[in-house]
Amino acid sequence: MALRTSFSCEACDENGQTTLDEAIQPCHRGCGYTGWQQEALRILETDLGAEILQRLQQISAYREQFACHLCGACCRLASQDADYATLRQRAEAGDDFARQFTSVFLPYASRAAAREKAPELVAAVLAETVEEPEGAERVFFYHCPYVGEDNRCTVYGTEKRPGICQSYPETPLVFIQSQCAWQPWKQETHPQTLMAHALLQVSESLRQRLQWALEGRPGVG
């Protein structure tokens, strides 16, 4: 995105060299940086967007090399950082993940109840998620009543099965247990996934600012 070399604007450059940030601000009609803004927008919408999406698709495709071994762990024990009432509140406030989660998962009556059902899982989740002892108080356990004896989902293929189950293990906010067949995939690809999502976010905000600037609306920092 060659800025000062190929483009200039009398108004924008009045107080010296225009910085990248200043070139994304709206200017009077006929700004000399309009061409740069359009070019930057094009790169964001095509090349960069495509590159990030391609990276995410590669991560997704790599996932196909692993297969669920139907241990049932993800349905029998899910952990969240909030109790059921709080999750319901979040759901009502418009949190889509909380809405989907509470549409199937139910809280264990107590941590002891969760331990009784799945002692190894509870221990493993606590060991993996909790760094300080007080942190354990902020972990809440849930189970889904729709998991069958054979560990298969009894609402598979129906509307009842939420999107977070369909997209598992690509669902954000879901803790992947160590015995899950996809744990190695998650471990290997998680940093790249986070980076790709961060890039998407940054490029989306930049794209909006460029659009606003091109439309002459005030950009938001």
Ligand code: SF4
């Ligand atoms: S809806 Fe099905 S896949 Fe989702 S947690 Fe329940 S049993 Fe598992």
Ligand code: SF4
């Ligand atoms: S924890 Fe992983 S391997 Fe086990 S049933 Fe769930 S998706 Fe399959």
Ligand SMILES: [Zn+2]
């Ligand atoms: Zn200008």
